[in-house]
Amino acid sequence: MKDDQPLAVIPVILTLDEAPNIARVLARLHWAQEVLVVDSGSIDGTPDIARSFDNVRVIEHPFENFESQWNFAIDQARARSPWILALDADYVLGEEFIVAVTALRDPPPADAFRASFRYCVLGRLLRGSLYPAKIVLFHADKARYVQRGHTQVLLVNGREAPLAGEIVHDDRKSQSRWLRSQVRYAREEAAMIDDAPWQELSWSARVRKLLIVAAPAAFVLSMFWRGGIFDGWPGLFYAMQRCIAELLIAMALIERRLAMDRTRDPR
Numbered sequence: 578m579k580d581d582q583p584l585a586v587i588p589v590i591l592t593l594d595e596a597p598n599i600a601r602v603l604a605r606l607h608w609a610q611e612v613l614v615v616d617s618g619s620i621d622g623t624p625d626i627a628r629s630f631d632n633v634r635v636i637e638h639p640f641e642n643f644e645s646q647w648n649f650a651i652d653q654a655r656a657r658s659p660w661i662l663a664l665d666a667d668y669v670l671g672e673e674f675i676v677a678v679t680a681l682r683d684p685p686p687a688d689a690f691r692a693s694f695r696y697c698v699l700g701r702l703l704r705g706s707l708y709p710a711k712i713v714l715f716h717a718d719k720a721r722y723v724q725r726g727h728t729q730v731l732l733v734n735g736r737e738a739p740l741a742g743e744i745v746h747d748d749r750k751s752q753s754r755w756l757r758s759q760v761r762y763a764r765e766e767a768a769m770i771d772d773a774p775w776q777e778l779s780w781s782a783r784v785r786k787l788l789i790v791a792a793p794a795a796f797v798l799s800m801f802w803r804g805g806i807f808d809g810w811p812g813l814f815y816a817m818q819r820c821i822a823e824l825l826i827a828m829a830l831i832e833r834r835l836a837m838d839r840t841r842d843p844r
Contacts, residue, residue, distance in 0.1 A: 581683070582682065583679065583682065584682060584685055585657075585658040585683070586609060586660045586661075586681075587609065587612070587655075587658045587660065587662065588606050588612045588613070588662040589612075589613045589614075589615070589651065589654050589662065590603075590613070590615070590664050590666050591614075591615050591650060591665075592615070592616045592619060592623050593640065594619045594620065594621045594750075595623045595666035595750075596619075596621040596622050596626060597748075597749040598666050598747070598748060599626050599627055600629075601747070602668060602669055603627060603633060604630075606632070606670070607632070608675060609662075610632060611634055611657055612632055612634070613633075613634050613636065613650060613653060613654045614627045614634070614635045614636070615635075615638050615649065615650040615653070616635060616638070617637075617639060617640035618640070636650075636653055638650075642724050642729075643722065643724060643728055644722050644724035647663065651717050652717075659716050660714065660715075660717075661714070662678065662713060663713055663714075664713065664744075667747055667748040667749070668713075668745070668746060668747075669745040671742050671745060673742030673743065674692065674742030674743055674744055675742070676741075677741040677742050678714065678740065686736075687735070687736040687737055687738035688716050688720075688733065688735025688736050688737070689712045689714065689715035689716070689733045689736070690713065690714040690737070690738055690739065691710045691711060691737060691738070691740065692710060692740055692742075692744050693710045694706070694708045694710065694743060694744050694745070694746050695743050695744075695745045695746070696708050696745075696746050696815065697748075698808075698811035698812075698814050698815050699814070700747065700749070701808070703804075703805065703808050703812060703815055704803065704807055704808055704812075705803030706746075706799070706815065707819060711731075712733060713740075713744070719735035720734070720735075725769060755818070756821075759821065759822050760825060762822075763822070764829045766782075766785070766826050767826055767829035767832075770826075770830065785823065785826050785830070786830070788827045791823040792820050792821075792823035792827060794823075796817070796819065798819075799816035800812065800813070
């Protein structure tokens with residue numbers, strides 16, 4: 578490939594029962610020659626919705642954990658291009674972000690690129706959220722996913738840079754589905770926090786290990802530091818979600834400690 582050609586980017590999305598979200602996400606990927614969707618057994622028609630887009634290739638693959646699923650997906654995509662745009666199934670690309678990605682030339686100025694996010698609640702954009710910027714676009718030879726708690730972390734061995742524009746996190750799945758997922762995530766996160774040495778924990782994991790701090794802190798930060806109080810009901814909804822998620826992690830940590838106490842003293 579000659580220098581200064583448009584960067585060949587392959588968007589990659591993992592799915593499981595994402596019918597409420599996937600069409601809106603794929604509609605914003607019309608610029609990509611190919612989009613790879615790796616589905617882990619959806620029963621709500623997600624693969625059929627994805628296949629209705631001409632530039633989408635769907636692979637069905639059993640889910641073990643996020644680390645193995647993401648790395649499998651990357652290995653499938655890199656045969657077409659090593660440049661991966663890793664997206665959750667509720668990430669809707671903003672216009673400025675699309676312009677920034679499609680303007681990249683080969684070779685680009687970095688090995689991995691960070692995106693900023695806006696958060697949506699029931700279709701309403703919030704002024705701010707606790708959702709951090711993260712690497713979404715990267716060269717497959719320079720990055721690999723590893724499992725950390727309930728989710729995956731992308732480890733990058735190379736230069737990083739920001740991308741202009743924003744991605745909108747806009748999950749339209751039901752609240753009951755969200756709650757079931759959070760219960761499972763909380764147990765996985767609690768296991769990670771308990772098993773890792775203190776010095777290896779992130780600052781957020783250290784706060785969570787204190788049990789009573791994280792939940793009220795998440796509510797206060799969401800409502801006041803991030804401006805949720807000015808977003809009305811959606812802002813309050815988001816702050817309560819963050820508080821509940823942290824409470825579930827604290828409860829899972831307490832549950833583990835009670836189980837350890839029973840093991841030591843079975844009376």
